[in-house]
Amino acid sequence: MKVHFLGTLGWYDTRLGNTLCILADTESAYVVFDAGGGLYKLGGYIKENKPVIILLSHFHLDHIIGLHSLAKFNFKQGIKIFGPPGIKQLFNTIINQPYTMPVGKLPTRVTVSEFTNNLNLPVRISYKKLRHVSTCYGYRLSAEGKTVSFCTDTGACRNLGLLARGADFLIAESSLPAGKIDNSWPHLNPEQAALIAKNAKVKRLILAHFDAGVYLKRQDIKQAEIAARKIFKNTVAARDGFCLQL
Numbered sequence: 001m002k003v004h005f006l007g008t009l010g011w012y013d014t015r016l017g018n019t020l021c022i023l024a025d026t027e028s029a030y031v032v033f034d035a036g037g038g039l040y041k042l043g044g045y046i047k048e049n050k051p052v053i054i055l056l057s058h059f060h061l062d063h064i065i066g067l068h069s070l071a072k073f074n075f076k077q078g079i080k081i082f083g084p085p086g087i088k089q090l091f092n093t094i095i096n097q098p099y100t101m102p103v104g105k106l107p108t109r110v111t112v113s114e115f116t117n118n119l120n121l122p123v124r125i126s127y128k129k130l131r132h133v134s135t136c137y138g139y140r141l142s143a144e145g146k147t148v149s150f151c152t153d154t155g156a157c158r159n160l161g162l163l164a165r166g167a168d169f170l171i172a173e174s175s176l177p178a179g180k181i182d183n184s185w186p187h188l189n190p191e192q193a194a195l196i197a198k199n200a201k202v203k204r205l206i207l208a209h210f211d212a213g214v215y216l217k218r219q220d221i222k223q224a225e226i227a228a229r230k231i232f233k234n235t236v237a238a239r240d241g242f243c244l245q246l
Contacts, residue, residue, distance in 0.1 A: 001026050001144050003169065003206075004045055005242040007038020010153075010175050010209040011062050016218060017240035019062040020152060020209050022171060026143040028122040029053055033139060033150040033171070035081075038240065039066025042073065049077050051122055055115065056083030057152050058136035059090055067094070070110060071101045078109035084135045085114050128163050130154035131186045138163045146246040149202070152209045155186030156196065164200035168246055172196065173209035174237070177220075178227035187211075190224040194231035205235040206244070 002025045007018035019036030023045055030046060032039070032054040046052060052075055057063055070079070081087070091112045096102045103110050113119075115137065117126050124142040129135065131154050138151035140163045149167040151160050153175070164170045175187035188196075190207060197205035207224055215221050218239075225237035 001146050001148070001246040003148060003171075003244045003246070005038075005208065005238045005240060006041045006045075007034075007036045007066070008208045008210060008238045008240050008242070009036075009062075009212045009215070010173070011212045013037045014212045014216075016210075016212070016215070016221070019065060019212075021066055022150065022208070024141055024143075024148055026050075026123055026141075028143065031055065031123060031125070031141055033057070034063045034152065035066040036063050037066050040069035040072065042069075046073075046075055051077055052079045053121065053123075053125075054079060054081040055125070055127075055137075055139050055150075056081065056087065057130075057138065057150070058084060058132065058134055059086070060134070060153065063153070064090070064094070068100045070095070070106050070108065074107040078111065081110060081112045082115035082119070084137050086135075087114055088112055126163075128159035130159055131157040133185060140167070144246070148246070153187065155183065156188065156192050160196055161200050164196055164202055166200065167202045169204050169206055169244065170197050170200065170202040171206045171208055171238075174207040174224050174228070175209055175211040175214070177214050178224060190228040190235075191231055194228035194235055197232045197235070203234065204244075205232050206238050207235065208238040210237075
C-alpha cells in the first residue's frame with residue numbers, strides 16, 4: 001500500500017499546498033480520504049482498472065471543494081463516493097447547475113451513498129463519528145495486512161482513540177498551533193495528536209490538515225512536527241507530494 005498526500009492544508013489553498021486530499025493505493029482499490037483542493041491531482045495516480053472510492057469526512061468546503069474537478073476525470077471503472085448522512089442532498093445541490101457540471105453529465109460514472117459499516121467493498125473500511133461542529137466521520141482502512149486511520153477536524157474524543165488503536169499509520173489533523181486548545185471549534189494541536197498516537201500504540205503518526213491561517217510558512221509546520229515528536233517520536237508532518245509506503 002502506498003499513501004500519497006495530494007493536499008495537506010485546512011481552510012484554503014496557499015503556496016504551501018492544497019486543502020486536504022489523501023490517496024491510499026491498495027492492491028484492490030484506490031481509496032481517497034476527503035476531496036479538498038488536492039483532488040484535481042488524482043488522475044495522475046490512477047493507473048490501473050481498480051475501484052476508486054472517495055470517503056468524505058464532512059461537508060465543510062475545504063474538504064469538498066475539489067469535487068468541482070470531477071469533470072476532468074474519465075475513469076472507466078467509475079467513482080464511488082461515500083460520506084455522512086446528507087451526502088446525496090449535497091451532491092444534488094452543489095454538484096449541479098449553476099455551480100458546476102451535474103453528476104449525470106460527468107465523464108466518469110459517479111455513485112453517491114451514505115457510508116455504513118456493512119458495505120460490500122474490496123477493502124475493509126469502518127468509520128466512527130468524531131467531535132466537530134458538524135457531523136464528521138473518521139475512517140479506518142485495512143488492506144494487505146496494514147491499517148491506516150484517517151481522522152481530521154476533531155477534538156480529542158474516545159472514538160478517535162478507537163479508530164487509531166494499533167494502526168500502522170494514524171493520519172491526524174494538526175489544525176491548531178502547539179499548545180493551543182479551542183473547545184468551541186474542536187480541532188487538535190500537534191501535542192494532542194501525538195498523545196493520542198502514543199496511547200493508541202500506533203506505529204507512525206502523520207500530521208496533516210494544517211490550518212492555512214495559522215501555518216503560514218514551512219517552518220511553522222516543522223515546529224508542529226517538533227512539538228509532536230517530544231511526545232511521540234515516530235511523527236512526521238506531511239506536505240503535498242509526500243508519499244509513504246506500507
